[in-house]
Amino acid sequence: MKIEAHEVERRVETFKAAVQEAGLKLTHQRLEVFRELASSADHPDAHGIYDSVKHRLPTVSLDTVYRTLRTLSDLGLINMLGTAGESIRFDANTRKHHHFVCVNCGLVRDFENEELSALQVQEDLVGFGRVLETQIEVRGICNDCRNKS
Amino acid sequence: MKIEAHEVERRVETFKAAVQEAGLKLTHQRLEVFRELASSADHPDAHGIYDSVKHRLPTVSLDTVYRTLRTLSDLGLINMLGTAGESIRFDANTRKHHHFVCVNCGLVRDFENEELSALQVQEDLVGFGRVLETQIEVRGICNDCRNKS
DNA sequence: CTCCTAATTAAGAATCATTCTGATTTAGGG
DNA sequence: CCCTAAATCAGAATGATTCTTAATTAGGAG
Structure with a gap:
């Protein structure tokens, strides 16, 4: 692609x-x-x-x-x-984005989503350290792997 | 810990x-x-x-x-x-949880959060495949690394 | 355009995490 | 109490990545 x-x-x-x-x-x-x-x-x-x-x-x-x-x-x-x-x-995509990961073959695809990118988690993590960024990782089965099985 | x-x-x-x-x-x-x-x-x-x-x-x-x-x-x-x-x-934590990752030393800590765990992303990803689970990765600087610098 | 210097190349070796081999010993649990 | 799966040991194989050294190339400043 x-x-x-x-x-x-x-x-x-x-x-x-x-x-x-x-x-x-x-x-x-x-x-x-x-x-x-x-x-x-x-x-x-x-x-x-x-x-x-x-x-x-x-x-x-x-x-x-x-x-x-x-x-x-x-x-x-x-x-x-x-x-x-x-x-x-x-x-090479340095814009704010998230990842879809196929748990079967390891394929990774970027996607952007304003709502997700706006997510703020700071409040819950004061105990661990300073928060720089939040990224969502969506795991699933990609279309290729679905078609094969 | x-x-x-x-x-x-x-x-x-x-x-x-x-x-x-x-x-x-x-x-x-x-x-x-x-x-x-x-x-x-x-x-x-x-x-x-x-x-x-x-x-x-x-x-x-x-x-x-x-x-x-x-x-x-x-x-x-x-x-x-x-x-x-x-x-x-x-x-060994198989309960639904998310991760805080220190970008400096690699420390990883679990945290749970109902709101985050309730997140639904399916709609946006129809093109990639079937969604199984969504996990949030929060990147930042842990307390130890902050104190050292 | 020329030249200095950083970058590339080649071939090989080193490192590190991880897995495997094969022969031998140990011990879980029916 | 035994059968057999599992563990052990020592060593070797693998694969990704980095480094070494010496020779060659080429970017770009002047």
Whole structure:
């Protein structure tokens, strides 16, 4: 599943500006890794991104993909997600959103919802620490897995 | 941080019944691994449980702890949690609850809240699949980390 | 346009969590 | 009291991720 072209471009522009801002070089590798991630809605892992990017940059190394993803994550341009025990999945969507997770195959999809995003939980958690953000994780069975069984 | 004694016993009794029910043996190792998990509120990983259990069962192996945790997870007596890239953390709390996660040190604490648990998200997700459950993840900085900085 | 330097590459090794092997011993519970 | 599942031990295998070192490439400031 692909993200719409104009949204991809919006993300890429934000990315370019942030890389310049941080004083880093805008290399082909960084651009292609980011563009690949910004174009896909299914949160690939490092290997998946590597396989896709290799079509356009045949000499890219898996190591560079890992290094680039870590760099972008440190800059806050992408987020890491996924459950412990699996490989790390990446997400170029930095807008406030929530996740649908298939408990069977691990598929993750973003969704936005104003009401959910407006949720305030601070009051109940004074004992644990300061609250920064609240995210909803909806678990279920995705359509593909439903059709298979 | 410890769970109250009567809650631990409640969990242990549920555990004993379920192990019998499944036709598995109630070994010391299984009991001690489960009791350790049921007593701690901070969701230890396999190594942490191993270290604690070793005090009471000096000959237990890390392998047995891993195997036991997987068995209990398959039975639905415990849950696995944690972010990709870290080790798997375990949770003996099978009641409906939510998580507070410290983005700095990774601490996870459970909390219950009727209003949050009553949240219904089905309508918004028809396109992705069937919804089974909704869990809230609150991210922030825990008290310990706040005091250190 | 040129040059400095950061980034990439290659090939390999290291680390860490986790699972598996296979042979041997232990102990739960009918 | 025995049968058999489970545990143990030691070690090895796996897979994701990170690091090493040395040589090459290329971004972008001047």
